[in-house]
Amino acid sequence: GSGSGGTGLTALVPVDPARPLAVRLHRAVHAVREAVDHRRATGALDAFDGAVRAGASRELTEALIALVRGSEGARIAVDWAPAAGVPEHCGTGPVAFSPGDLPVLREAGARYLRAEPSVPVRITGAVVRLRRPRPYGEGTARLRVLAGAEVPYVRVVLAEEDYRTAGHAHLAGLPVRMRGRLESRGGFRQVTGACEVVPVRVDDEERDRLMKWLGEGPGDPDLFGGPEAGADGAPRG
Template identity: 60%
Template sequence: MHRPTEPSRPPRHTPPGGPPPDTVDPAVLAALLARHGWRRRGAAAGPYSRWTPPDATAPGARGHTSLLVPDSRTYPDSTDLVAEALTALRHSAAPSARDILTALHTPVDEIHWQRDTTEPDAPAAAWAAQEQLRGGARALLLAAALATRGTAGYHGARHRRHAEAALDRLLAGAAAGGRELTTFLPVGTGAAPGPDGRQVTTALLRALYAARDATDRQRATGAHDAFEPAVEAGVCQELTEAIGKLVRGSAGIRITLHWAPAAGPPEGFAAHPVPVAFTPGDLPVLREAGARYIRDEPPVPVHLTAVVVRMRREDQSGPGAVRLRILAGADVPQIRATLDEDDYRIAGHAHLLGLPVRMSGRLESRGGFRRLADARDVMPVRVDDGERDRLLKSLHENIDFFEEACGDE
């Protein structure tokens, strides 16, 4: 029997085996258990505490998972108890056990997403709801990563490669029914190589608070300038669009951030940040703000160095269109430009010789800062033989594209 091919599933983090027991701080383990709803049993004070999962008392709950956690490492058997607790977590059926092991393995800031929607009946609807939640959460984190590169009402293609790279170490838990999702951003430490995800989490929190305040102000007063100062806090068109993606089709979205217990809160932030929520009533204001950000973002004057990858003009003479791969001068991978006859000829000669060109112009927000207006002063750039050979090789490998149109993408 033919079975339809399932769409590719997004990667989920694999629960780690946990760190070596002698490296786990019992206080951090207890803080994570409390954060994820585990219940502390017995006396409040003492050398040990016993913890049970949130559903241990639910009717029909199977098994009796129980963790005995020392309050500190001052007791001789503390390492053995921590080892037994990690083993129990690895075998626990509690959904939160995976998240606790992840946070113990690497210090992470946790972001909890709660989307207020009914439980989908059909599997296909549940899958679509999960994809919407995952996609919206990642788009919101990408907007925060863009804010760490610089503030702007509309980023377009600028800094996108760097922002994507900042999310490479992002871990995501299960999106249960498309209603709940937990994402983890590792906190950089001296012992943990790689980018510091905390820059993204702090940028996200600032931007969400600013977006919430601006939305409330505009809805209450009708002030159309409410979102202007919010740009300095990281609010942008990409962020308003991501919030809209999360809210649409639901009764609202609630976002809660928890700092990594091992690292504590960053300076200037509350130990327990207040959750941020948005509802369908906020969507018209957010859409209007996003459109205004695109419309008002000014062009950027640039002096760039690039490689010509495609050329086309309608006649044998006159102006022509080119596509350029940026080497320096602009934070976008490729742009398109229209050159006059002389500059087009110079660009063509440089292209055939495998040489980059240098030019000036203005990057316009129309098309996401992928279009260079008023392109001028085209000049070939001298490069060493090795670099020239590499560029020529790239040209020959893509020769079929040389005369293709520079259409919108």
């Protein structure tokens, strides 16, 4: 719920199988609260590293920011089923976050983002931008992720042949699929070591929908890096 006088939201979940998830969330929220207090008392963010073991994450800090932002504060509480009792190491009182906690939560989210390990992925995405400094060689693509990773966009450096494949797929209204490792660099999600880049066949309806999105959506209409660029990324002379 929100601070005093605000509105509340109650979620009822069954003891089985949701209880372990509720326990994990309860411990994670308490760990974040303690880490925020530690940061405000000492100026150090290291308590957020230890909070990961309790379930803290970048996604949790973002969720807490969304709850608190624009309000006087938010309180989170778990009422345990009397028949099952209170789990070990879990309290019964609410955990509160205030607007004054927002800067620390944002710092923690940025810290988690920088520390995220790279993970192997097999991504399918629509090409929304291609750029390379010369009319040959490797280039950079920006993809709107359709499947394979829970992020909206990624950047990827492609070898010359893969870059050409991505350009042809876009012109044909087709997404591409590739393997690589998903990393976070400077706040941007990037796929490194891209390989097995191939166009993905879709039916006519899906292709029309994709083409419409590319024409109307937030993707950069300057697909090939400039109004004077050709379909292979080379400047027109």
